[in-house]
Amino acid sequence: ELDGAERRFQERIDAGIRIEPEDWMPESYRKTLVRQISQHAHSEIVGMLPEGNWITRAPSLQRKATLLAKVQDEGGHGLYLYAAAETLGVSRDDLIEALHEGKAKYSSIFNYPTLTWADIGAIGWLVDGAAIINQIPLCRCSYGPYGRAMVRVCKEESFHQRQGFDIMTRLAQGTEAQRRMAQDALNRWWWPAVMMFGPPDTESVHSAQSAAWRIKLHSNDDLRQRFIDQTVPQAELIGLTLPDPELTWNEERGHYDIGPIDWEEFYSVVRGDGPCNRDRLAARRSAWDRGAWVRDAAAAHAAKHAGDKQ
Ligand code: ACO
Numbered sequence: 001e002l003d004g005a006e007r008r009f010q011e012r013i014d015a016g017i018r019i020e021p022e023d024w025m026p027e028s029y030r031k032t033l034v035r036q037i038s039q040h041a042h043s044e045i046v047g048m049l050p051e052g053n054w055i056t057r058a059p060s061l062q063r064k065a066t067l068l069a070k071v072q073d074e075g076g077h078g079l080y081l082y083a084a085a086e087t088l089g090v091s092r093d094d095l096i097e098a099l100h101e102g103k104a105k106y107s108s109i110f111n112y113p114t115l116t117w118a119d120i121g122a123i124g125w126l127v128d129g130a131a132i133i134n135q136i137p138l139c140r141c142s143y144g145p146y147g148r149a150m151v152r153v154c155k156e157e158s159f160h161q162r163q164g165f166d167i168m169t170r171l172a173q174g175t176e177a178q179r180r181m182a183q184d185a186l187n188r189w190w191w192p193a194v195m196m197f198g199p200p201d202t203e204s205v206h207s208a209q210s211a212a213w214r215i216k217l218h219s220n221d222d223l224r225q226r227f228i229d230q231t232v233p234q235a236e237l238i239g240l241t242l243p244d245p246e247l248t249w250n251e252e253r254g255h256y257d258i259g260p261i262d263w264e265e266f267y268s269v270v271r272g273d274g275p276c277n278r279d280r281l282a283a284r285r286s287a288w289d290r291g292a293w294v295r296d297a298a299a300a301h302a303a304k305h306a307g308d309k310q
Pocket of ligand 1: 035041043105107109128195204205
């Protein structure tokens with residue numbers, strides 16, 4: 001039973017009216033958004049690490065410049081998202097501290113290693129491809145600052161997806177060794193990318209309430225299916241094979257069916273036991289400590305010039 005204020009809030013959401021920071025909102029709506037937006041921000045920031053690993057080793061000046069720009073974009077996405085979370089009355093420092101203490105989640109996908117240059121192609125194609133499918137609907141979500149941040153993020157993700165697909169296409173059409181490298185990267189990244197959309201709908205604890213609040217416009221499984229249906233023909237186009245012997249077109253459903261997803265692996269990565277979880281957190285903590293002098297200098301500069309305009 002909703003009380004009067006909650007009922008009016010839900011009516012606004014149902015009417016498609018956006019919620020803005022100064023509007024009244026139930027505490028649980030605010031908490032859900034802080035949880036999701038901060039996890040999303042942390043994902044962008046931690047997501048810089050696997051790709052940053054290849055900036056110095058990109059195979060040409062052009063590939064290096066493109067990758068550098070892409071990784072920098074991810075940093076920017078993290079910053080818009082922390083700013084969106086701050087409109088809900090939390091501080092960025094507290095959110096970052098929760099990440100560094102291992103209390104906050106970030107996307108499972110960024111706990112896998114980038115072993116070869118083809119992994120950079122696979123990440124752009126699959127991981128950014130999956131991110132776009134999840135984020136396009138978020139542009140229309142009920143919370144204004146989150147939806148608006150997503151508009152620019154999605155435009156940039158679309159460039160990231162194309163650069164990844166371009167790398168994969170080149171490798172797939174290259175020498176036999178290059179083709180094998182592309183196939184190997186696809187074999188390793190496919191299932192983690194399929195898992196990115198989160199647990200199956202039957203296990204997703206937040207989905208029903210987030211759907212009612214129009215934070216989630218499509219379910220985890222619906223978005224996952226959309227990703228699979230989009231990616232199968234792309235793999236065929238460049239002559240690579242998805243690592244799933246049970247993958248088949250289901251005429252009746254009008255969708256591809258896939259083999260079983262290894263949810264044990266997903267939950268183990270989310271719990272902190274993936275191949276790179278410890279390295280990722282150690283890298284973030286070390287970057288934070290090594291950046292202390294920059295924050296101190298910026299604060300000292302701001303304090304020194306605080307009165308300048310008067
Ligand atoms: N990796 C890590 N944790 C996950 C993942 C994942 N891929 N998917 C779900 N979870 C977590 C949820 O955060 C939740 O944990 P919590 O209760 O401690 O917060 C738990 O598993 C249960 O899942 P759901 O009930 O399905 O959670 P939710 O409704 O939040 O849906 C989803 C998860 C789809 C990821 C949603 O939060 C979302 O759309 N987030 C915004 C997009 C995003 O964060 N993208 C990051 C990767 S893309 C990129 O950065 C390039």
